[in-house]
Amino acid sequence: DVKVTQSSRYLVKRTGEKVFLECVQDMDHENMFWYRQDPGLGLRLIYFSYDVKMKEKGDIPEGYSVSREKKERFSLILESASTNQTSMYLCASSKGTGAPYEQYFGPGTRLTVT
Amino acid sequence: GENVEQHPSTLSVQEGDSAVIKCTYSDSASNYFPWYKQELGKRPQLIIDIRSNVGEKKDQRIAVTLNKTAKHFSLHITETQPEDSAVYFCAASMRGSSGSARQLTFGSGTQLTVLP
Numbered sequence A: 001d002v003k004v005t006q007s008s009r010y011l012v013k014r015t016g017e018k019v020f021l022e023c024v025q026d027m028d029h030e031n032m033f034w035y036r037q038d039p040g041l042g043l044r045l046i047y048f049s050y051d052v053k054m055k056e057k058g059d060i061p062e063g064y065s066v067s068r069e070k071k072e073r074f075s076l077i078l079e080s081a082s083t084n085q086t087s088m089y090l091c092a093s094s095k096g097t098g099a100p101y102e103q104y105f106g107p108g109t110r111l112t113v114t
Numbered sequence B: 001g002e003n004v005e006q007h008p009s010t011l012s013v014q015e016g017d018s019a020v021i022k023c024t025y026s027d028s029a030s031n032y033f034p035w036y037k038q039e040l041g042k043r044p045q046l047i048i049d050i051r052s053n054v055g056e057k058k059d060q061r062i063a064v065t066l067n068k069t070a071k072h073f074s075l076h077i078t079e080t081q082p083e084d085s086a087v088y089f090c091a092a093s094m095r096g097s098s099g100s101a102r103q104l105t106f107g108s109g110t111q112l113t114v115l116p
Helices: none
Strands: A004-006 A010-013 A019-025 A031-038 A042-051 A054-057 A064-070 A073-078 A087-094 A109-113 B004-007 B010-014 B019-025 B032-038 B045-051 B056-059 B062-067 B072-077 B086-093 B104-106 B110-115
Touching (some): A019 A087, A031 A073, A042 A064, A042 B104, A054 A064, B019 B086, B019 B110
Parallel strands (some): A010 A109
Antiparallel strands (some): A019 A073, A087 A109, B032 B086, B056 B062, B086 B110
């Protein structure tokens, strides 16, 4: 079974704090993704990575950065957390090339910024 | 970039009835269309997908249809059961540029409630 894990299920941080969310996958997938999920907005792509040390901006990268130093691990960084970053954050991974294209999701981290 | 619109946002059906969720996409280069189901408190999981060279695909009680000309695709669930209650997301994807990943653009989701 593909397993994607995230470092925390719930996180409460204060405005201005630096926040790290970590994601680990055990399927040797090349691609990894960070989404945020908000009611009525679906899943919006923040950043993704298709290889170690490679990253690309998604649709809403402002206020976020990412790091991928190892193939199995993809980190999302909020440099200075703000209240509008309160959300559910989902990590996903997928195979690098060719079908199947399925993305496997982690359980999510519910981040609250106060 | 790609834009995916999904309707309705909420859908209630009686157990045993059918449910239909519709999505439209904007970029004619999109060629892969998955549907994900997210039960309350759980992670999204792929339930069915279709590629642009196919018009319809079925898997037991669920089916997906694709109209490339009109740029819309639909999820059909027949003989609905209470365990079908969940949020359903459609998505569209195109082949990534050389060396890059295939991204998904998701719709806003449909909360399906199956009433016993």
